[in-house]
Amino acid sequence: MTSVFWLLVILLVAFAMSHSRVRSRLKKLEDQQQRTHQRLELLERQAQGDAEQNLAAVADGTEKTPTGKPVESVEPPAVETVAPPEGAPPAEAEKSSSAVKGPPRAFVFTGEVMRQFTQWLRQNWTIALAALSLALGGVFMVQYGVENGLLTPVWRVVGALALGALMIAVGEAIRRRYGDERTASTAAxxxxxxxxxxxxxxxAVLAARLLYGLVSPETTLAGLVLVSILAVALGWLYGSVLSAVGIIGATAAPFLVGGESExxxxxxxxxxxxAIAGLAVDSVKRWAWVSAVVLIATSSAxxxxxxxxxxLIHYTAFLALSWLASVTIPVQSFVPTHAGQTVLATLAGLRPRADFPTRVVAAMTLFVSAAGIYLSLEAPSATEATVAFLLVALVLGxxxxxxxxxxxxxxxxLLPTAAFLAVLALQAVEYGPLFAQFLAMREAATTPATSFITLALVLSAVASIMAFWRMPRSADDARAALGFALGAATFAPASAFIFQFLWSPAxxxxxxxxxxxxxxxxAVMTVLTDRTLRSGDANQRQLRAALFAIAALSMLALALFVVLTQTALTLALGVVVILTIWLDRRFDLALIGIFTKVALAIIAFRLIASPGFFWAVRSTTPWLAFIEAYGGTLALLYVGWRLTVSRARLSVQAAIETATWTIAAVFACALLQRLVPDEPGLLAAVxxxxxxxxxxxxxxxGRWLRIFRAALAVLFGLVATALIAVPLTVTNPVLFRLNPVAGPAIFxxxxxxxxxxxAVLAIGAWKIDTLGRRLRIAFTCVSSLLAGFYVACEIRRFWRGNDLSVPGVTQPELYSYTIALVIICAVLLLISFSRHSHALRKVAMAATGLTIAKVFLVDISGLEGLLRVVSFIGLGLALAGLGWLDRAMNQRWNRMSDKAETPGEGGDL
Structure with a gap:
């Protein structure tokens, strides 16, 4: 009784609210009718006045309009077919569809749509509750039976089927007589x-199988198909409310019915x-939100x-079926024919936006690709993980x-491509089932251990060929064609690199x-290179061929890396450099210079860092291997440099020159280090x-790479400074007795x-034209100070022996320093004369002044007798010679400048 009482109360409240809304609507209609009547009376009076004016003007033959203009023949305006705006509610979309030729435009979930839906729900909450109550009534009838189980399971299912059919018949009767969304009284x-x-x-169909076991799985599946077909047919006739109720209710029904089944x-x-039924309904109605609801609901369930x-196998089948349906059903074509803007362009802010079917395909492809990655990692066995991987591969194809x-x-x-490579990488990183099986079989030395790697490489090569096939079919879009070329050239090599460095398949x-x-x-990349060069499409042909050539060379280098030893690999990379330069000369492939630079960087890295300098100076490294690695590489680089001289590839030529000089310097330092070990100055030079x-x-x-290179240069400079500080301080033979000089004089x-x-800093200041003036002066000064310190130490060793830390300075040693300074001044003057350098000349004269100051302040105090006379005479002659040389340089430069200003003299007319 209590439940009946509350039910009556709810019905009375609902009736009162409905009556109140009806009265308010009637009042609004009466007011609107009165305003319309007043407007009609006003228009009638205006028409009478205009008729009198026109009768008066008939005699003149110029009939006027109320505005005074002649009457023209006016055709009725053409009715413009306006599609409902995107975001319109289902009711408005269906009302406007009558004025539109073809299906109405689809709309999606927007803030306006959600606001209108909330408003509709607030006004029609009784209808929404009625739909929920009726659906739950049918579900609970199936679950609990009729009258506490008095009916047998067969009659419970039959009763549920009869109840469902009765509800559909009632709805169809109301629709046929009053309509669904056209009349306010029976709307929805x-x-x-x-x-x-x-x-x-x-x-009922699910309960017949899961709760009571009355039918076989095949019969259950057939029943679900029939009900889905019925839902499609009804969805084409009814409004969007039916689609929403059917989709949400049908998806939630298995969870509400419950039960256990095998x-x-x-x-x-x-x-x-x-999902197929909902998409089929929406392919005709074009509501769009129905497709979104059905895909979200079924995928989540x-x-x-x-x-x-x-x-996993059946879940994979669901993913495949729902993805196929999302691609084909919205456009009503088995072969996708989606036109318009792409999703990437839409995300970049370009207009117009991608159409809704295009966005559906992108969303479902993203979901299926992510699901494939997840399933491959969480699969209970390697076989099921392979099935998930094949799903991603099939979607990619x-x-x-x-x-x-x-x-x-x-x-x-792009989405399945990223998923394909992610599966290969994450299997090794996360220790997935495929990688675990590979390790187990590798330890057991069984043949199937390599089957998955072979399968993945074959699939990646096939995908690269497919992308190559798509390349000329996107000729109208240069960016798309280049994108497919880049994908074809990088996909299979990327798979090989992932296996090599994460799986260790060797x-x-x-x-x-x-x-x-x-x-x-x-070989596949080589064939694609040849096919590209032979193609008739000359648009960006060289660029695309260079991409495939780089891919082929990368795979060749990787194969050499696997097979060859350290030294042989370095030499092989040198051969690859020569091959790339020859290909550029033969086929004019400018882009292949990128691979040349990468190969040069790898060679330099191997000969400098890993195994590099430390391998070269190790006592266990054979002299033959050391000479082969550095000498052979330098010979190959020289051949490559000769090939670049006749080709205007300045960047490649600069790269090979830089690598050659760098490797040659490291080779010289390593050779000296092997002869005389434990010298940090050599490492500073490296x-x-x-x-x-x-x-x-x-x-x-480029800009960002320039910043990276500048940071590396600063880092290397700091390390060199720290290394050279050791022989200048801790191991300085002048400061500490425990550091005697070893080896023959000079060397x-x-x-x-x-x-x-x-020497390195001096050569850098001399040969590198890109150095700034301040940096060039700094390098020259540091180089001069180091060389001067070396000369001073050699002079001291000549007079004092291997222990330079002994106290005091002898007179011959002191005078030797003066002679060395005079020689340095003369050399600087000669160099400044040959290079016409006023700055270097000033440096030479400043050094001369320091030499004179040293003589008069230091040397003169220790000289006596004939030695003093000879010393001053020699110094005077040397200074006189330097002065004469300076004056001669001035006169010569002045004559050269005067001759340059008067080019007409000497018959040069």
Whole structure:
């Protein structure tokens, strides 16, 4: 009784609210009718006045309009077919569809749509509750039976089917007589009854199998298909409310019915049929939000079901079916023909936006790709993980081949491409089932250990060929064609690189067999290069061919990396550099210079860092291997440099010159270090070489790479400074007795400590044109100071022996310093004369002044007798000679400048 009482109360409240709304609407209609009547009277009076004026003007033959203008023949305006605006509610969309030729424009979820839906729900909450109550009534009837189980299971299912059919019949009767969304009094009522009937039918079919076991799985599947077909047919006749009720109710029905069954896998196909039914309805109605609701609801339900019960194979089938449906059904074509803007362009802010079917394909492809990655990692076995991987591969192949006519879907292959590579990488990083099986079989030395890697490489090569096939079919869009070329050139090599550096397949294949796999990909890239060069399309042909040539050379280098030893690999890379330069000369492939620079960087890295300088100076390294690595590489680089001289590839020429000089300097330092070990000055020279190499490449690099190179140059410079500080302080033979000089005169440990860095900085200041003036002066000063310190130490060793830390300075030693300074001044003057350098000349004269100051302030105090006379006479002659040389330089430069100002003299007319 209590429940009946509250039910009566609710009905009375609902009746009162409905009566109040009816009265307010009638009042509004009466007011509107009165205003319309007043306007009609006003127009009638104006028409009478205009008629009198026209009668008076008939005699003149110039009939006037009320505004005074002549009457013209006016045709009735053409009715403009206006599509409902995007974001319009379902009712308005269907009202405006009568004035539009073709299907109405689809709308999506926007803030305006949600606001209008909330307003509709606030005004029609009784109808929404009625739909929910009817649907739950049908579901609970199936679950609990009739009258506490008095009916048998068969009659419970029959009763539920009859109830569902009755609800659909009631809805159809109301729709036929009063309509669904056209009359205010019966708006949405037919959809409510029909939607509740569909939910009841779905629940009855599921209960017949899951709760009572009355039918086989095949019969259950057939029943679900029939109900889905009925839902499609009703959705084409009814409004959007039916679609919403049917989709949400049918998706939630299995969770409401409950029960346990061994045929739970049927639910995945059940959800797929719901998705197909909803998309089929929306392909005609073009509501768009129905497609979004059905895909979100079914995908969420299937994912929850998989997480709860498993069944990866059937979940994968659901993903495949729902993805196919999302591609084909909205455009009503088995071959995708999506036109318009791409999703990437829409995300970039370009107008117009991508159409709704295009966005549906992008969203479902993203969902399926992400699901494939997740399933491959969380699969209970390697076989099921392979199935998930094959799903991603099939989607990739379909987006490349099947979607080639869809202009708006040309960016979709990016999603499965990223998923394909992500599966290969994450299997190793996250220790997935495929990688775990590979390790187990590798340890057991069984043949199937390599099967997945071979399969993945074959699929990646096929995908690259598919992308190459798409390349000329996108000739109208240069960016798309270049994108497919880039994908074809990088996809298969990227898979090989992932396997090489994350899976270590050579341990299972063996070095030679694994290198054959890599060379097979190199062969595919070579064929694609040849096909590109032979193609008739000259648009960007050289650029695309260069991409494939770089891919082939990369695979060749990787195969060499697998097979060859350290030294042989370095030499092989030198051969690859020569090959790339020859290809550029032969086919004019400018882009291949990028690969040349990368190969040069790898060679320099190997000979400087890893194994590099430390390998070269190690006592266990054979002299033959050391000479082969550095000498052979320098010979190959020289050949490559000779090839670049006759070709205007200035950036490549600069790169090979930088690499050659860098490797040659490291080779010289390593050779000296092997002869005389434990000299940090040599390491400082190596760091200085690396610093100058980065500085030399700054003008030929982009903005961000220039910043990176500048940072590297600063880092190398700081390391060189720290290293050279050791022989200047801690191991300085002048400061500490424990550091005697070793080796023969001139070519001793002093030379190894100070001369290499001084020579590197001097050559850098001389040869590198990109150095700034201040940096050039700084390098010259540091180089001069190091060289001067070396000369001073050699003079002291000549007079005092190997221990330079002994106290005091003898007179011969002191005078030797003066002679050295005089010689340096003369050399500086000669160099300044040959180079016409006023700055260097000033430096030479300043050094001369310092020499004179030294003589008069230091040397004169220790000289006596004839030695003093000879010394001053010699110094005077030397200074006189320097003065004469300076004056002669001045006169010569003045004559040269005067001759340059008067070019007409001497018969040069």
């Amino acid at each position: 009522l037919p959809s409510v009854f029909a939607g509740a009937g569909l939910v009841t039918l779905f629940s 045929s739970g896998w049927l639910f995945f196909y059940y959800f797929a049929f719901i 299937a994912t929850l079901l998989y997480v709860a019960t498993g069944g 379909a987006t490349l081949i099947w979607m080639h006519r869809a202009e708006a879907l040309k960016d979709i292959p 341990a299972a294949f063996g070095d030679y067999l694994w290198s054959l796999h890599i060379l097979a990909i190199a 760091m200085a070489i690396a610093m100058l190499a980065q500085i030399n490449r700054l003008p030929t690099t 001793d440990s002093l030379a190894l400590s100070y001369l290499p860095l001084a």
